[in-house]
Amino acid sequence: MVARTQAAGAPFVAIAGLSARLFAQSARRAGWRVAALDRFGDRDTRDASQCWFDIGDAGLSIDRERLIEALTRVARLPKLIGWIGVGGVEPFVADLASMRGLPPYLGNEAAASAAVREPRRFFALLDELGIAHPPVSDTPPSAPDGWLYKLADGCGGVHVREAARVLASGETLTDGKGYFQQRRPGLAMSALFVAARGDARVIGFSEQTSCAYGDMPFIHTGAIGPLDPPPRTAERIADAIRAIVARTGLVGINSFDFLLGQDDGSFELLEVNARPSSTLAIYDNAWPHAWPRGLLACHVEACVRGALPPPSPRAADARARVAQEVLFSPCPFAVGAAFSDACAHDPGCADVPMPGTRVATGDPVCTLVARAPELTALRGALDAARERVLQRLSLCHEPAHVFAE
Template sequence: MKPRPLLPHAPFVVVAGLSARMLAQSAARAGLRVAALDVFGDRDTREASELWFDIGGGPLAIDGQQLAAALERTARLPGLIGWIDGSGLEPFVAHLCAIPGLPRFIGNPVEASAAVREPQRFFALLDALDIPHPPVAFAPPATTQGWLVKRADGCGGTHIEPASAFGDARVPAQAYFQRRRDGRSLSALFIAARGSARVLGFAEQLTCAMGHLPFVHTGSIGPIDLPPSVVARVHAAIAALSAQTGLTGINSCDFLLDGDAFELLEINTRPSSTMTLYETASPHAWPHGLLACHIEAWRHGRLPAAPAASPWRAGQQVLFAPRPLAVSQSFSDACLRDPLCRDVPMPGMRIDAGDPVCTLLVRATSVDAVRYALAAQHALVLQRIETCHEPDYAFIQCHS
């Protein structure tokens, strides 16, 4: 989908996160002018935005003071409608919403987020609504075998560790223990407003082990088909939670599916990266991008029509650096020209081993075909890393 032409006085929207590229591109499709705040400043993020602010606070981390200062600066933009949070903003949103003079927050009311993000409140609510979930504890279990520790203000799987990793060490604040369960790791993307919710589809979550972290998020594939009985139960759980808490806008629900046994894990109270799957698989269903639907739900309490079934599937996967590297001009240019690459790093950027290089995004007619296309693109970009060094040689190797 191409961005809509900007009107002379199109309003601004601010998007912020560890990476703001997905939100910036979706907002640009809606014809909005974009100010992006993130830690990477990737080339396609900057292309989709009129302004970019660095809010990095160290390797892959957000600096809360820089974030607040950047939001304060954007408050003076002409026609600004507000700001939207992405991944990594979980620890900051409630505090930012209480600071006078910052732009309006376009998302969940603070109390609605707290109802599903504060572990003791959330799991008590699930029990009251008879929604299944893995057993949880708020004090160290007698034995750590088979238990995980999760931080409620984390994201991307970096907030999940084996309980045994802590030993006698102090458990972080906002953490809880959860029984490790088998099953497929899935998610449902939904839009909520005025106590109602519309589920947009289901996706399979891709994870990998990285160091002591067993479930680092690496991407997703969707939309996927699930048995009607499972679909009905997930829909019912999301409807009950939305009615009870007042969730607003785009959210996602992470859950496990073991056979037909469904257990809810968490609610992410922000636009999820799986938005990209639905915009890619069904571009005609969302001609102005899904962020426009998020804003519509927040502004007017309106939900989009139920999406029609699509014959297409999409997949996205983060490619992590196999070794330390400095991004060459030729590598960056080749990735920017490649329609299957997103989050394209700036030339000269230094990337450590294990850090994200870019995101691969593919479209195909089946989940198996998506997996094959992701594997092929992964191999291509790895080869590009090894061959794109000198400008003349890189042009020959990487021309597409």
């Protein structure tokens, strides 16, 4: 644990996931003290938090026992509101949310989460509500080319693989959580929404970016937004979200991931993530005056008091759009003080690694952030931020052989 002293007397909120930084920063806007529980312990995560707990396991995963131990310690913090689970804790939330001795969970109850995360129940509900989605199956398709195999409790795209490869490998399929989904064309987008008392309000829309790595074709790399789909499509998506919320009882901030048809404004729902999404940072940064206390405060208000925030401004009225993209390392290296300091002072960098961090090939280096009013300038600013970090990386003097990948 790393602790800092600041804002004595303010309530605490705990945030647990693979990376807590952007949620900790949002919580700070609400005036709360933050206990961050994550895998990386990046510089800006620690700067935004009063205490940090390492809950990482091998690779990009979370250790269940370390998570429970950290939450047990967090439960003793003064004026603790509760804990919020973000990306990476999906496999643990159902058990931990009701475990004695842990802080109150600020999020969806097990039944609500299961209603959108258990494949058979979720896609049957979509069919009943008339909400379009790609064809799915819980048994292997006879012709697996063009199909994906997904795990219902995964995140970040690491749970998505080509069905043909999975079946050819002969591995045991995950009963009840694994399912097959046909690969479909369209622009990958996400709608962030907040729900309470059976109703919901869309916060905004963003384009989702991804890359292929190893046998995983859709590793989530970031998002660009706020962006508006065609008005009629946006209305139909909002209607679909409200219908799902009314039937499942979802609360707080969640995300609705979908494919947008390129020509006709149609959409197909891929999945609903029953927890705050990393796209929260896009709207916190693009529309800072819309939610003066930050969007994480809206999540807590919805979970605790059943309150919905005011309507979002339209993307066309925003002063800027925001892009965020995870930069994965092209080589193994040990983070030196000069590299870490340079990234910490670069407005185009977030999730800055601490000096001494060892980064393997394919691991996240940092998150690139750009802000601009037009999409062309936004992508250019993101490219420039990427080049700056890669240039710093090329100048690192730490030998790559100092640790094994």
